[in-house]
Amino acid sequence: MYIQVKRLIILGVLLLSYNAQSTTVEYVFINIWDEYTHTTQLPNTKVKRIFIQPDINVDKASVELFIDAYPIYQGLTIDKHNHLMNRFQVRKTPTSVLVENEQVISKMHLTSTAKTTSKPKRSSPLQTLSGKPLLKTRLQQDYQVLFFSDSLCPFQHIPACEKRIAQNNQLAKKRPEIFLTVIKPFYVDEHSAYAYQKRFAVQHDMVFDTYNQLFEYYQINELPYWVVFDTQGKVIYRGAHMPTKDLISL
Incomplete structure (x- = not known):
C-alpha cells in the first residue's frame, strides 16, 4: 500500500513538472545583422525556445538566408509590428524572455562574442x-x-x-x-x-x-x-x- 501511494505521489510530481514545462516558453530576441559579426551565447534550456527577429530592416528572404547560414536559429520568425517586443518591453537584442502561463518570470540580456572569421584583403580582386x-x-x-x-x-x-x-x-x-x-x-x-x-x-x-x-x-x-x-x-x-x-x- 505504501509503495503504491509513493508511486502515485511520484507520478503526480512528474505530471506537474511536465505541465509546468509545457506551459513555459523562452523567447530569444536577436538581430540577424548583428549575429553575422557577433554570435549570441545561448544558455542551455529544457523549455521550448522560440527565436524572434525584430521587425526592423528585415524581410522574409533575409531571414531565410540567415537560417541557411546558421541552422541553429531554425524557426526564427519576424516579430510583425514588434508586437512581442512591445508586450515584453524588450529594448535591445539579444535578450531572453522566459514566459510561464503568459506571465514573464525572467528577462535577461544575453552576451555576444565577436567572430574571428577571416576577411578578404582590401586588394582582393x-x-x-x-x-x-x-x-x-x-x-x-x-x-x-x-x-x-x-x-x-x-x-x-x-x-x-x-x-x-x-x-x-x-x-x-x-x-x-x-x-x-x-x-x-x-x-x-x-x-x-x-x-x-x-x-x-x-x-x-x-x-x-x-x-x-x-x-x-x-x-x-x-x-x-x-x-x-x-x-x-x-x-x-x-x-x-x-x-x-x-x-x-x-
Whole structure:
C-alpha cells in the first residue's frame, strides 16, 4: 500500500513538472545583422525556445538566408509590428524572455562574442555576379554608369530605393553593357546580391563590393547613388537623383 501511494505521489510530481514545462516558453530576441559579426551565447534550456527577429530592416528572404547560414536559429520568425517586443518591453537584442502561463518570470540580456572569421584583403580582386573580373582602375573605361545600391531595399533607411532601382533599370535597357550596379556589403553576404538581382530583374552587370572597396574608392555616403563618366572616363555626374539621358551615351 505504501509503495503504491509513493508511486502515485511520484507520478503526480512528474505530471506537474511536465505541465509546468509545457506551459513555459523562452523567447530569444536577436538581430540577424548583428549575429553575422557577433554570435549570441545561448544558455542551455529544457523549455521550448522560440527565436524572434525584430521587425526592423528585415524581410522574409533575409531571414531565410540567415537560417541557411546558421541552422541553429531554425524557426526564427519576424516579430510583425514588434508586437512581442512591445508586450515584453524588450529594448535591445539579444535578450531572453522566459514566459510561464503568459506571465514573464525572467528577462535577461544575453552576451555576444565577436567572430574571428577571416576577411578578404582590401586588394582582393572583384568580379561581377556572372564571374567577369573587375579592376577599380579600369571601371571608368569599362562602364559609363555606376549605380550604388543596397540589397536591403526596400527598408526604412533607404528612402525611395525601389523607385531609383526601377529608374536605373529603365536607363540601362538600351545599353546594359555600360551599366554596373554596385551592392553594399555591410550586414549581408553575396547571396543577398543574387537575391537583389532576381527581385529587381536586373539585366546588366552587378558586383558585390567585397570589403567596401568601390564605395570607399568613389566616396559614396548616400544610397542609392549614381556616378556617371564621359567616354574619356572623366566623372561628369554624381548624385542621388537619376542622371539625365543626355549625360549617357544611349
